[in-house]
Amino acid sequence: MRKQSFDFLKQLLSCPTPSGHEAPGQKIWCQYARQFADKVTTDSYGNAIAVLNPKGSPKIMLDGHIDEIGLMIKHINDNGFLSFQTIGGVDASLLRGKRVNIHTAKGVVRGVIGAIAPHLTRGEGEPKPPKIHDMTIDIGAKDAKAARKRVAVGDPITFVDDFEMLTDDLAVARALDNRVGTWAAIEALRMAAEKRDDLHCAVYACSSIQEEVGSRGASMNVFNVRPDAAFVLEVTHATDSPGINAAQHGQVKLGEGPTISIGRENHPALLARLRDAAKARKIKLQTEAFSASGGTDAMAIYSAVGGVPSAVIGVPTRYMHSTVEMISLRDLQAAADLLTEACLTIKAGDTFRMKI
Amino acid sequence: MNAPTPSSFETAGQRVWCDYVRCFADRVTTDSYGNVAAVLNPSGRPVVLLDGHIDEIGLMVKYINDKGFIYFQAIGLVSPKILPAQRVQIHTAKGPILGVIGAIPPHQTMDDEKKDLALHDLAIDIGAADGKAAARRVSVGDPITLISQFAMLSEDVAVARAFDDRAGAWAAAEALRLVAARRRELHCCVVACSTVQEEYGIRGAMMNVFNIRPDAAVVIETGIATDSPGLDQSRWGRMAVGDGPVIMIGRENHPALVRRLRKVAKGRKIKLQENAFFFQQDGTNASAIYPAVGGVPTALVSVCTRYIHSPVEVLSIKDLRQTAELIAAVCLDIKKDEAFRVEV
Numbered sequence: 001m002r003k004q005s006f007d008f009l010k011q012l013l014s015c016p017t018p019s020g021h022e023a024p025g026q027k028i029w030c031q032y033a034r035q036f037a038d039k040v041t042t043d044s045y046g047n048a049i050a051v052l053n054p055k056g057s058p059k060i061m062l063d064g065h066i067d068e069i070g071l072m073i074k075h076i077n078d079n080g081f082l083s084f085q086t087i088g089g090v091d092a093s094l095l096r097g098k099r100v101n102i103h104t105a106k107g108v109v110r111g112v113i114g115a116i117a118p119h120l121t122r123g124e125g126e127p128k129p130p131k132i133h134d135m136t137i138d139i140g141a142k143d144a145k146a147a148r149k150r151v152a153v154g155d156p157i158t159f160v161d162d163f164e165m166l167t168d169d170l171a172v173a174r175a176l177d178n179r180v181g182t183w184a185a186i187e188a189l190r191m192a193a194e195k196r197d198d199l200h201c202a203v204y205a206c207s208s209i210q211e212e213v214g215s216r217g218a219s220m221n222v223f224n225v226r227p228d229a230a231f232v233l234e235v236t237h238a239t240d241s242p243g244i245n246a247a248q249h250g251q252v253k254l255g256e257g258p259t260i261s262i263g264r265e266n267h268p269a270l271l272a273r274l275r276d277a278a279k280a281r282k283i284k285l286q287t288e289a290f291s292a293s294g295g296t297d298a299m300a301i302y303s304a305v306g307g308v309p310s311a312v313i314g315v316p317t318r319y320m321h322s323t324v325e326m327i328s329l330r331d332l333q334a335a336a337d338l339l340t341e342a343c344l345t346i347k348a349g350d351t352f353r354m355k356i
Numbered sequence: 357m358n359a360p361t362p363s364s365f366e367t368a369g370q371r372v373w374c375d376y377v378r379c380f381a382d383r384v385t386t387d388s389y390g391n392v393a394a395v396l397n398p399s400g401r402p403v404v405l406l407d408g409h410i411d412e413i414g415l416m417v418k419y420i421n422d423k424g425f426i427y428f429q430a431i432g433l434v435s436p437k438i439l440p441a442q443r444v445q446i447h448t449a450k451g452p453i454l455g456v457i458g459a460i461p462p463h464q465t466m467d468d469e470k471k472d473l474a475l476h477d478l479a480i481d482i483g484a485a486d487g488k489a490a491a492r493r494v495s496v497g498d499p500i501t502l503i504s505q506f507a508m509l510s511e512d513v514a515v516a517r518a519f520d521d522r523a524g525a526w527a528a529a530e531a532l533r534l535v536a537a538r539r540r541e542l543h544c545c546v547v548a549c550s551t552v553q554e555e556y557g558i559r560g561a562m563m564n565v566f567n568i569r570p571d572a573a574v575v576i577e578t579g580i581a582t583d584s585p586g587l588d589q590s591r592w593g594r595m596a597v598g599d600g601p602v603i604m605i606g607r608e609n610h611p612a613l614v615r616r617l618r619k620v621a622k623g624r625k626i627k628l629q630e631n632a633f634f635f636q637q638d639g640t641n642a643s644a645i646y647p648a649v650g651g652v653p654t655a656l657v658s659v660c661t662r663y664i665h666s667p668v669e670v671l672s673i674k675d676l677r678q679t680a681e682l683i684a685a686v687c688l689d690i691k692k693d694e695a696f697r698v699e700v
Contacts, residue, residue, distance in 0.1 A: 019606075019607065020607045020609075020633075021606075023699060026700040027700055030700055042697070042700040043650070043651050043697075044610070044652075044695070044697050045610065045653070046698030047651070048700060072606055072633070073632065074590070074592075074631070075590050075591075075593050075594055085635055086635070132591075133590050133591035152630070153593065153594075153632060154604075154605025154631070154632050156606065210607065213637070216607075216646065217647075219648070220647055220650050224650040
C-alpha cells in the first residue's frame with residue numbers, strides 16, 4: 001500500500017463520524033479527493049462525490065459509506081449520569097467498561113460506560129446481557145446540573161479505540177466498517193486517474209452518509225448521480241474466527257482476497273466484469289451468496305431510479321460492529337485494484353443487461 | 357378531530373382540512389390517493405414543505421361469522437389490549453353503524469391464566485341476529501374507528517382519539533394561516549400538506565415529496581410523552597406534556613434546520629424540548645421525505661402526547677399552538693433562495 005494512501009486511511013479511521021455527524025470525515029475525504037478528481041461536490045446532508053472524467057460514458061458509481069455506528073445522549077439523569085441510545089446496530093453486550101468520546105458543541109468530553117464490579121453481583125447467577133437503557137455514561141459530573149453544563153441531549157458519541165497494526169498485514173480499529181469502503185472508492189478513482197488515457201467511463205466516487213441508519217445517503221446519491229452501474233464497497237463478515245458456523249454463514253477468510261456476492265442486488269453482468277478484472281490483475285476472489293443477514297448501500301441503489309445494475313465488493317472483516325474490527329490490508333488493496341481495473345475495462349457506451 | 361380518517365379512508369377529514377385552508381392558501385390541490393397540498397406564495401423560493409398526516413389508526417372488517425359477529429384486522433399499529441369493551445363505528449357505504457367490541461365478563465375469566473389477547477380473539481357485536489342479517493348491514497373491507505370524541509380535561513389539556521396526527525395536519529394548516537397573515541414578509545413558498553397513509557408505512561409522504569420537490573421540510577407529529585407513569589425516561593428521553601414543542605437531533609433532522617428552529621424559538625420565547633432521534637426507522641413521515649429526490653433537509657417537530665395509539669390520547673393545546681407559531685415563524689425567517697447544507 002502506498003504510504004500516502006496508508007496515512008489517509010489512518011487519518012480517516014482516527015476521525016469520528018457517527019451516522020448523521022459525518023462532516024469531519026468528509027472534510028478529510030474531500031481534501032484527499034481534490035488531488036485527483038476533476039470535481040468534488042457535497043450535498044445538503046453532507047454526502048461527498050468526487051468525479052473523474054465527467055464527460056465519459058457510462059456513469060459508474062463507486063460507493064463506500066463514511067459513517068460509523070455510535071451512541072447518542074438520550075437523557076441526563078438527576079445524578080449526572082448519562083443515558084444513551086444507539087446510532088445504528090450497536091451490540092449492547094460490548095459496551096460495559098468502554099471509554100467514549102462525547103462530541104459536544106464545545107468539543108470532546110471523555111466518559112466511561114460503567115460496569116458493576118463482579119464482586120457486587122456474585123451469587124446472582126449467570127449475568128444477563130445488559131439492555132442499552134440499563135447502562136449509563138459517567139463523565140465525573142457531581143449532579144445533573146454539572147453534567148448539563150458540559151453535555152446536551154442529542155450529542156453523538158464514539159468509542160475511543162483507534163487504528164493499530166497487529167501484524168504487517170492485519171489492522172485493527174473501530175469503524176473499519178466502512179471507512180475502508182470509502183477509502184477504496186477514492187483510491188480506485190486515484191488509480192484510474194493515473195491511467196486516464198485508458199479510461200472511457202465517468203467515475204463517481206461517493207463517500208455516503210447514514211448507511212448504518214438505513215442507507216439513506218446512498219438513496220440521495222443514486223438520485224443525484226443517476227449512474228448506469230454501481231459498485232458498492234463494504235466490509236463483509238469473515239467467518240474464520242472461532243464460534244462462527246460456515247455452514248450457516250458461508251466461508252470467508254481474512255487475507256484470501258475481496259469477496260463478490262451472488263444474487264439479488266448483484267447484477268450478473270457486473271459480476272462477470274469483476275471476475276474478468278480479477279483474472280487480468282491476478283487478484284484472488286472469494287465468492288459469497290448474497291447477504292441474508294444485513295443490507296448494504298447496494299440495496300438502496302439497485303432498485304432506485306428505474307434499476308441500477310449494482311455489485312457489492314466485500315472486504316473480509318472479523319468482529320464487525322465491535323471496537324476491534326480486523327481486516328487484511330492486502331485484501332483492502334486488492335479490492336481497490338479490482339475496482340480500478342473494472343472501471344478501466346468499461347468501454348464507451350457499454351450497457352449492463354440481463355440477456356433475455 | 358371528530359371526522360373519522362382511518363388510513364386510506366381519509367376523505368372526510370381532507371374535506372374539513374381543505375375547507376379551512378381555502379380561506380387563506382393561494383392554491384389547494386389533491387392527488388390520486390387523496391393527499392392535499394395547500395400552497396402559499398408559489399413563486400417564492402425555497403419551497404418549504406410542512407407535513408402532518410391526517411390518517412389515523414383503525415380497524416377493518418375481515419370476516420362476518422354465521423352468528424353475525426364481525427372479526428376485524430388492524431389498520432396501522434393497534435394494540436389488542438385497548439380494544440375490549442370499546443364502542444366502534446363501522447363506516448359502511450350506507451353510513452356509519454354502531455357496534456361494540458365484546459369483552460368476556462370477569463366472572464368467567466377469574467380462574468383462567470392471563471394470556472395476551474390477539475386481534476382475532478375479539479369480535480364486534482352489532483346486534484345482528486345471524487350472519488345473513490349482519491352481512492346486509494356491513495361488508496368485508498368496511499373501515500372502523502373507535503368512538504372517543506374530543507374533550508378538554510383541563511383548561512389546557514385535551515383528550516381525543518387520533519391526535520396522532522390530526523394535531524400535525526392542524527398545525528401545518530395553522531402555520532400556513534399565520535404565515536398568510538404576514539405574507540409581505542414571506543420569501544419562501546410554503547406548501548402545507550395533509551398527508552394520507554402514514555400509519556401504513558409513510559406512503560402519502562412519499563407521494564408528496566416526489567410531487568412537490570421541496571427544498572426543505574418540517575414534519576409535525578405527535579411525540580411520545582414520557583411523563584406519565586410506567587415510562588422510563590432514561591430509555592425514552594424526557595418529553596413532558598405542556599413543556600413546549602419537541603425538536604429531535606440526529607439522522608433525518610438536518611443540523612441547519614435544527615439550529616434555525618432553536619434560534620427562532622428563542623426569538624419568539626417559545627420553550628423547546630429536545631430529544632435524540634426516534635430509534636424506529638420509519639417512525640414518521642420525515643423518514644420518507646429526507647432521503648427522497650436526492651435529499652431534502654428535514655426536521656421533525658413533535659407535540660408531546662400521552663397514551664399514543666389509544667382512544668385517550670392526551671396533549672396540551674398550548675404546546676400545539678406554539679408548534680404552529682414556531683413553524684410559521686421559521687417560514688417567515690427563511691431568506692430568499694436560502695439553502696440548508698451540512699458544511700463539509
